[in-house]
Amino acid sequence: MLLMLLLFWLYGVRISYGQAGSPWNTEDNDYYYDQLEPENLLPKIVTKSQEFSAQPGEDISLPCVVDRGWHSLVWRRGGNILWVLQNSNGNFLLQTVEQDDRLGRNDTSLTIKGIEATDEGTYTCELSDTDPPRNVMHFLKVRVPPTVVPANGRKVMTIKMGSTANLGCNATGNPKPNITWSTEGRVLKVGKNLTIANAKPEDNGKYRCTASNGVGRPASTTITLEVMHPPVVRAQETEVYTGVGHEATLACFVYAEPRAQVQWYRKGGTPVDPIRLIRTVNNHKRYSLQFVRVHLEDLGDYTCNATNFMGNDSASVRLSARPKPVRYSSPHQGDMESNYTLVWDVESYVPVLSYEIAYRNDTDEEDHWITFSVPGTTSSSKYHSMSHTFTDLEPGSAYHVRVVARNEYGRGDVNESFAFTTLDAAGTDYPTYVQTSVEVSAEASNQLEDIVSEAEAGDVSQETQKTAAAASEALVNQTNPEDITRKEVSVAGQAVIHDDTSAANELSPKERKMQLMALVTAISLSSFF
Structure with missing residues (x-):
């Protein structure tokens, strides 16, 4: 009985295995086969590579958008890892590697605050969930405004006349700046260096070096060139007209490098009296000698002499009381x-x-x-x-x-x-x-001049007024009223124009003559008051 039960059990087991299949049978279904995930189901970066531009101090965000689920994302610059972001079912864990507080993230994008010139370079966003890893690369270009300084820090260059001056500037910026040289608003050349051969006194001055690269405002600096040369003296006026008892100023301009010692001399080499006269100098290299009150013995020739270790020069000025040209x-x-x-x-x-x-x-x-x-x-x-x-x-x-x-x-x-x-x-x-000229007799003219002189002295008597009227009448008597349509009367050096056309047509010759006499008398007496 027991034997029959054992055989029956063994037979049933065989039948069940035959129906379900053997665990090693791979014809219908193999539960131990690890099938690979398809390409279209893997995570990928959808952001395209771009070039970004920024100026120092600005903030920027470099994008990196990922499609589908992912586990690990890395941002790096060159071979240096900036930070790593882990994703566990939507929970992000950021691991900062580069010790820079300016670095951060906006979701999966890299942010940089306060851009510096050294931040320029290539930045890579990379997924490590695929083999090989998938990534996107951005290039950041930092545009830096120009700066410029004189070469060797020399803002003043001194050379001797006839020598060669080599002026230079060093400029920084991104893109690389262009350098332009100018002086007194006149462009000289483009380039880092400026050479002035066989320097002359007129080459003295400030030379401006300007750097520009299209970013921000151009930068500039100046280099002062001093060409040492003997003095050059020029008189402001070769003859100064004055009179005894009046003031006068003689002046000369002195151009010298280094600065010259200036001295005024009388004709014959006698230095001027330093006590009675005033000597001044202003910022325009003008040296003057001032006479507060000219004496008769002051009239004559003077010399403005300038001397430095390179040589000397002088210019002559005449102090004169003769008349000026008419x-x-x-x-x-x-x-x-x-x-x-x-x-x-x-x-x-x-x-x-x-x-x-x-x-x-x-x-x-x-x-x-x-x-x-x-x-x-x-x-x-x-x-x-x-x-x-x-x-x-x-x-x-x-x-x-x-x-x-x-x-x-x-x-x-x-x-x-x-x-x-x-x-x-x-x-x-x-x-x-x-203009119809009024011919004036010498006697009447002299009388009027004497009257004006007396009026300027503040002493006008009745007799003087009568004389003025008589002189005026003498002037009028020499003028034909019939011919007068526009009159010019000269009194004490002043010309007075009087238009009397309409009156000449309405008044009789005698009335016109009397009117003209009254006019001239009024002009004469007006200068008294």
Whole structure:
């Protein structure tokens, strides 16, 4: 009985194994086969490689977006790991490797705060869940504004005249800056160095070195070039006009490197009196010698002398009381056919004794001048006005005239000749502004000048006023009221224009004469008050 049960059990086991299959049977299903995951089911980085640009101090984020589940992500720069991020079912664990507080993350992106120039380079985001690892690379370019400094730190370069100056600048920045040299707003060259061969005094100055790279504002620095040379002296005016009892200032400009010692001398090498005179110097290299009150013995020639170890130079200045060259104030086009009135003024601290006049027709030879003299004025003012009427001239002709003033201290310089043209006999039209000269007798003119001098002294008597009226009448008597449409009356060197056209048409000749006399008298007496 027992034997039959054992056989039955063994048979049943065999039958069950035959139906279910053997554990080693791989025909239908092999539970021990480890099948690989398909490619489209693995995590991947969907961000594309990019180039980023930033300036120092800015913040930046380098993206790295991952698709599907992942376990480990690494950011590195070159061969250096910055940080590692572990993902466990959505729980992130950040492990910082690079000890830099500026580094951080925004999800799976790398953030950098306060960009520095040294941060430039290639950054890689990498997944270690695949074989081989999948990654994306970004390039960060740090754009740095330019800086520039003089080569060797030399902001001042001193050389001798005739030597060669080599100026240089060192610039930094990203991209690499370009360097431009300029002076006084004038561009000289482009490049790191500037060479000035055979340096001259005029090469002295500031040379600007400017660096630019398109980032921020250009940077610049200056290098001062000092070319050592002997002094160069120039007089501000070769002749200074003054008068005894008046003030005067002589001045010269001194250019020297190194700075020169400047001294003023009288003619013959005698130093000027340092007590009575004032010597000054300003920032424009101007050295002056000031006379508060000129003495007669002060008149003469002076020398401004400058000396340094390279040499010396000097310039001469004359302190003079003679008249200045005359200035002409007449129109170039005359209003008469055969006459022309020339008006001029001159500066003289003492009365003008006489005027030397020379004139010639343009058709004559250049050396054919007609010369004569006229008396000067007795005005106490330093400004003197005078006029002279030329007669018997040729109609429609051009003339040249020269006038030279003379006082007790000498004769003034000859100014450039003055050109004028007489009216054409054919009646050619000229500008409507025509001045009719009032011919003044010497006696009446002198009386008026004496009256003005008395008025300036503050002493005007009734007799003086009568004299002024009489002198005015003398002036008027020499003027034909019928011809007056626009009058110019010269009183004490001042010209007064009076338009009387309408009145001339309404008043009788006698009334016009009286009106003109009243006008001149009023002008004369107005200077008293």
